[in-house]
Amino acid sequence: MAWQNWFIPHKDTHKKAHLISWEGLAIYILIFILLQVSFSIISYSKPGVLGITSSVDQKTLINLTNTERQKMGLSAVSENEALDKAADLKAQNMFAENYWAHFAPSGKTPWDFILSTGYKFTFAGENLAKNFYSSDEVVKAWMTSPTHRDNLLNPKYKDIGIAVVEGILNGQKTTLVVQEFGTTQNVAAKPAVAVQGKQIAVPQQDVVNPPQLVEGASQVKVDNKTLLDPYTASKVAGLSIIALITILLSLDIWVLRKRGVLRLSSYHIAHMVLLSLAAGSIFMLGPGAIL
Known part of the structure; x- marks a missing residue:
């Protein structure tokens, strides 16, 4: 079935599944772009809906x-x-x-x-x-x-x-x-x-002559009903994609071995290492910034 080609190697050509091919990479990039554009639109149209919950004291x-x-x-x-x-x-x-x-x-x-x-x-x-x-x-x-x-x-x-x-x-x-x-x-x-x-x-x-700054003139009202943490959402999306690719690569190895096929263009170990590094980097990222 055609849908299987998105997840496992092609039955006849043994090419990689679509989701771990260049087409798949384009899809993941598009997802991230759409996610960031969505955050920008929400920030502009509904200020305060996006944000984090902080316990800084x-x-x-x-x-x-x-x-x-x-x-x-x-x-x-x-x-x-x-x-x-x-x-x-x-x-x-x-x-x-x-x-x-x-x-x-x-x-x-x-x-x-x-x-x-x-x-x-x-x-x-x-x-x-x-x-x-x-x-x-x-x-x-x-x-x-x-x-x-x-x-x-x-x-x-x-x-x-x-x-x-x-x-x-x-x-x-x-x-x-x-x-x-x-x-x-x-x-x-x-x-x-x-x-x-x-x-x-x-x-x-x-x-x-110190400047006269009026206390309270710039008070900001904050809606405590923050619906979405964009940083966590981006991290979850990134880690989910990496997990999906890792599973598909593992499935690719298993299916090819079961079929007795050797694909010379595969670099599974190198890909796994890169995915591990990417996952670690994303996991360590946080919304915090200093100046």
Whole structure:
């Protein structure tokens, strides 16, 4: 029967099944393209339907940060209310202006938010994260990145503020994490700020006339009825296709042996190795990102 040719080698020619041929590869690519296009359409037409469910917690992040600092013999940083407020303002602004960066499209800088809360600093730093499932994943990602690690383990920092805020970013429900570090200073001193560990001088006038940021002006209402996690859906689709191809390759080997046929163009072992590597890579992928 013709449909069998999609799953097992052809009875007469012994060619590979359609689903493990170039035609099959084209079908899998088309499925992925359609899946991503569908996500884009849903994000545009129904913002907030797509997204992840996160368990990231502010207090846990602070504790994990101090654990990493103490491992290196550094003093713990203390939670600061002004830095907490600055972190929240930064997160709300990212949702309001729909961006994912240290610097806003409107020109607001990381230290603008810190200064607006009345926190006068000698040193300040910022780490960002989004769409991690747990607090532990966030800190592990920061510690893996040299620049974020330098910020987190900077011995000059004495205070910390963190905000974990949910909202709609690029049409998807997103959990943003903003981590602000700082050390207070004399008003007369000239401050500096570190973004991903890089020291940047701040003009003196920013201290004298800090920008006026209105708290709450950019509050984002989030529909908690998120229907689909696009990252999990993509991972499941990818792993399912790899599992299907693996089964079909195994079936191809079994059928050919049963028929007593040797196909010189087959590279089953090489294909299996590549599929294993692909499966491992897909399994390790996650929606989390740092900046």
